[in-house]
Amino acid sequence: MPGDPHPAGVALDTRNAATILADEKLGLERIVADVDEVRGTDFTGQFGGIYVRETLRRYKLDTGSTAEDDGDDNAECIIDGNGNHFVAQDGKGLTQIDFGSAGSGSASIEVSGKSGIAAGAVVRATIMAATSDDRPADEHWVDPPLVTAGNIVAGAGFTIYGVPRVPGQVASGAWTVAYEWKN
Numbered sequence: 001m002p003g004d005p006h007p008a009g010v011a012l013d014t015r016n017a018a019t020i021l022a023d024e025k026l027g028l029e030r031i032v033a034d035v036d037e038v039r040g041t042d043f044t045g046q047f048g049g050i051y052v053r054e055t056l057r058r059y060k061l062d063t064g065s066t067a068e069d070d071g072d073d074n075a076e077c078i079i080d081g082n083g084n085h086f087v088a089q090d091g092k093g094l095t096q097i098d099f100g101s102a103g104s105g106s107a108s109i110e111v112s113g114k115s116g117i118a119a120g121a122v123v124r125a126t127i128m129a130a131t132s133d134d135r136p137a138d139e140h141w142v143d144p145p146l147v148t149a150g151n152i153v154a155g156a157g158f159t160i161y162g163v164p165r166v167p168g169q170v171a172s173g174a175w176t177v178a179y180e181w182k183n
Helices: 015-028 035-039 137-141
Strands: 029-033 050-053 057-061 077-079 085-088 091-099 109-112 123-128 148-155 159-165 172-183
Touching: 015 029, 035 050, 035 077, 057 091, 091 109, 091 159, 123 148, 137 172, 148 172
Parallel strands: 029 050
Antiparallel strands: 050 057, 057 085, 077 085, 091 172, 109 159, 123 172, 148 159
16 A cells, blocks of 8 residues: 555554653563563663563663673673663572582582572572482482572572481582572
8 A cells, every 4th residue: 555654564563652661661561582682772761671582581770780791691681782781580590519528417509690689589499300510310319408598699699508308417429409589
């Protein structure tokens, strides 16, 4: 159709600039496809944060952050096209807790580099049946130690603590621990 302001094959954004600005002022979250879209867009004023479909993670604008964008597609911090820092509001990963070859009644491991974690975050830790430095995955099913997370430091990380399942006993070796956190 001649004069059609919306040619075929061109996506039509039915929201106008005023609506988008209103969303930002109301603190509504913006949804984007991937981290490259964040890196190539100016999200100044996006105080409601962004949700990145590619990573399935939420990020909040942190005007005081000095964290670097590590270029990872599941980054803890993404820097937009105007230099604004968006830090992850949740995360997960694997680490190992090591009771030593002689064994010990307790062990701990610090998990760092979590720039988006808040002091009130909920952190969960569990032994995962995965090969560690000195034991196969199937040994993680038999008499694993108990693990828990604590000592949350906002903008930094947390500590995972482990003790033998039976009080008064010792645990030995390295165990794979899965963790996840959410603000």
